[in-house]
Amino acid sequence: MMFRIPLISLALAALPWSYTASAQVDEIGYGGPEGLDIYEELSEEPTSSESDERIWDVNDSLTFIPGYDMYCHWNTNVLFDRMSAQRLDQDTLHLQLAHAECDHAMPCSGAMTSPYGMRRGRMHYGVDLDLTTGDPVVAAFSGMVRISKYNKSFGNVVVVRHYNGLETLYAHLSKRHVEPGTLIEAGDTLGLGGNTGRSYGSHLHFEVRFLDQPIDPTLLFDIENGTLKAKSFELHRATFNSLAAAKAASTASAGSRKYHIVRSGDTLSAISRRTGVRVRDLCRINGIRETSVLSIGQRIRYN
Numbered sequence: 001m002m003f004r005i006p007l008i009s010l011a012l013a014a015l016p017w018s019y020t021a022s023a024q025v026d027e028i029g030y031g032g033p034e035g036l037d038i039y040e041e042l043s044e045e046p047t048s049s050e051s052d053e054r055i056w057d058v059n060d061s062l063t064f065i066p067g068y069d070m071y072c073h074w075n076t077n078v079l080f081d082r083m084s085a086q087r088l089d090q091d092t093l094h095l096q097l098a099h100a101e102c103d104h105a106m107p108c109s110g111a112m113t114s115p116y117g118m119r120r121g122r123m124h125y126g127v128d129l130d131l132t133t134g135d136p137v138v139a140a141f142s143g144m145v146r147i148s149k150y151n152k153s154f155g156n157v158v159v160v161r162h163y164n165g166l167e168t169l170y171a172h173l174s175k176r177h178v179e180p181g182t183l184i185e186a187g188d189t190l191g192l193g194g195n196t197g198r199s200y201g202s203h204l205h206f207e208v209r210f211l212d213q214p215i216d217p218t219l220l221f222d223i224e225n226g227t228l229k230a231k232s233f234e235l236h237r238a239t240f241n242s243l244a245a246a247k248a249a250s251t252a253s254a255g256s257r258k259y260h261i262v263r264s265g266d267t268l269s270a271i272s273r274r275t276g277v278r279v280r281d282l283c284r285i286n287g288i289r290e291t292s293v294l295s296i297g298q299r300i301r302y303n
């Protein structure tokens with residue numbers, strides 16, 4: 001069942017305490033089934049021209065917004081910002097995910113083609129799930145659509161806020177069937193899977209976030225069996241701290257990367273002999289094949 005409460009999302013954006021589009025957004029990284037990596041710092045364009053026309057209806061209530069007490073804002077434009085995590089003032093939070101089997105659904109039935117986590121020195125903030133363009137993508141839990149728009153990196157993307165404060169993101173859709181403010185139940189179709197945005201091959205990039213901080217979806221979902229691992233989830237501050245540590249380590253190592261600049265006549269085996277790094281490892285680190293043709297001036301990382 002779907003219901004529309006259009007006034008809420010429109011009206012809230014005009015309120016003085018709602019977030020403006022200048023909020024920082026987190027860096028994302030993701031790739032397609034082939035494992036190609038495209039990363040881009042997102043920048044959101046303000047859409048102030050619309051705000052003048054938005055009308056606040058006193059009969060609308062903030063209690064309609066899932067998790068409003070935790071976020072204190074409802075932004076239908078900016079995907080995620082970095083400030084919300086500071087609102088996590090408890091070391092451990094108990095999140096009820098479901099009461100019954102029908103309270104959750106896997107967004108699509110495909111296998112995981114790329115996991116959450118560090119990938120070639122960059123974070124992949126979600127999981128990639130295999131699908132065919134046109135396959136329905138459904139909501140993991142009930143809630144309200146916060147974002148439904150086109151983004152140059154995520155393509156057609158939908159973000160749903162759930163009643164426990166979790167948010168889920170569904171990217172690279174070929175079609176979106178919901179709008180901000182749409183109330184949805186678990187299993188409702190949000191759109192159709194696709195290959196839009198920075199994506200190589202049809203797949204769903206699926207994220208789970210709490211207070212804008214990413215969580216490994218496999219902590220909640222048994223993707224292979226399409227079930228929840230448990231009906232509740234303990235969220236620890238350490239979950240976020242370990243993420244921050246991984247990012248810091250990544251940033252630190254990025255500064256000490258070593259490269260060989262390809263010169264005329266260079267081959268991978270010659271570079272391997274010079275650097276002491278196996279050809280197989282050079283290929284893995286640089287995402288190339290042993291048969292790849294090197295071009296003069298190309299940077300080959302060897303640590």
Ligand SMILES: [Zn+2]
Nearest residue numbers: 030031128205
């Ligand atoms: Zn992805």
